Amino acid sequence: MDKVKISKTMSLILRHHPEKYNIHLDKHGWAGIDEMVTNLKTKYPHFSKEILFEIVKEDKKQRYSLNENKDKIRANQGHSISVDVELKSMIPPDILYHGTAIKFLDSIMQQGLLSKNRLYVHLSKDVDTAIQVGQRHGKPVVLSIDCKSMIDQGYVFYLSENGVWLTKNVPVQFINIFDVNKNQTIRIESSDFFI
Ligand code: HQG
Numbered sequence: 558m559d560k561v562k563i564s565k566t567m568s569l570i571l572r573h574h575p576e577k578y579n580i581h582l583d584k585h586g587w588a589g590i591d592e593m594v595t596n597l598k599t600k601y602p603h604f605s606k607e608i609l610f611e612i613v614k615e616d617k618k619q620r621y622s623l624n625e626n627k628d629k630i631r632a633n634q635g636h637s638i639s640v641d642v643e644l645k646s647m648i649p650p651d652i653l654y655h656g657t658a659i660k661f662l663d664s665i666m667q668q669g670l671l672s673k674n675r676l677y678v679h680l681s682k683d684v685d686t687a688i689q690v691g692q693r694h695g696k697p698v699v700l701s702i703d704c705k706s707m708i709d710q711g712y713v714f715y716l717s718e719n720g721v722w723l724t725k726n727v728p729v730q731f732i733n734i735f736d737v738n739k740n741q742t743i744r745i746e747s748s749d750f751f752i
Contacts, residue, residue, distance in 0.1 A: 571632035586640035619719035634717035644715035656691030670727035677723035
């Protein structure tokens, strides 16, 4: 049984398209585990509640949470559908990182970081994670985000249950490029930016 494949389907259901598997999410993003198992069995006949629990437990990014009764499951972050997963607003470290692809830089330095298809821009506290996130889209580049100034100016941040920092958008003036080789932020003015 390919747990990675099943987990990708679970993420698809819990973050983006529950209707594809006739699954109902409540307003807090919870799906009934019995319903998940029954409906996922149409694609993966050997799927079971036990396997679902294993996937939740073993997930390297801890993408899922179970409710106290262990009869509901939800994704901790990454949604495109409008659910309220009861994120707690928190003060972030002074600097967070965002990994993206070089091909997006031009547009990002004009528009700032937008949440695109998701509800939030995703940020990480370490450079290595940002590199991995960026690699999903192409040749990676790491942006360093001046969260301290954002907080001073009233922007709000959330920390998901699995440690991903989230914010609605990041305007250009708070974005700098992080030089991974020199391990330092390159201060730039957006008007200096050419690629
Ligand atoms: C880019 C994975 C052009 C943005 C990861 C990113 C993460 C812009 C892409 C989580 C832009 C959106 C989220 C602008 C932003 N112009 N491009 N103005 N603003 N972008 O996948 O952050 O494995 O929605 O830089 O680990 O890559 O699924 O976001 O490259 O935590 O659990 O638009 O997904 O987690 O891509 O990844 P995504 P992301 P999972």
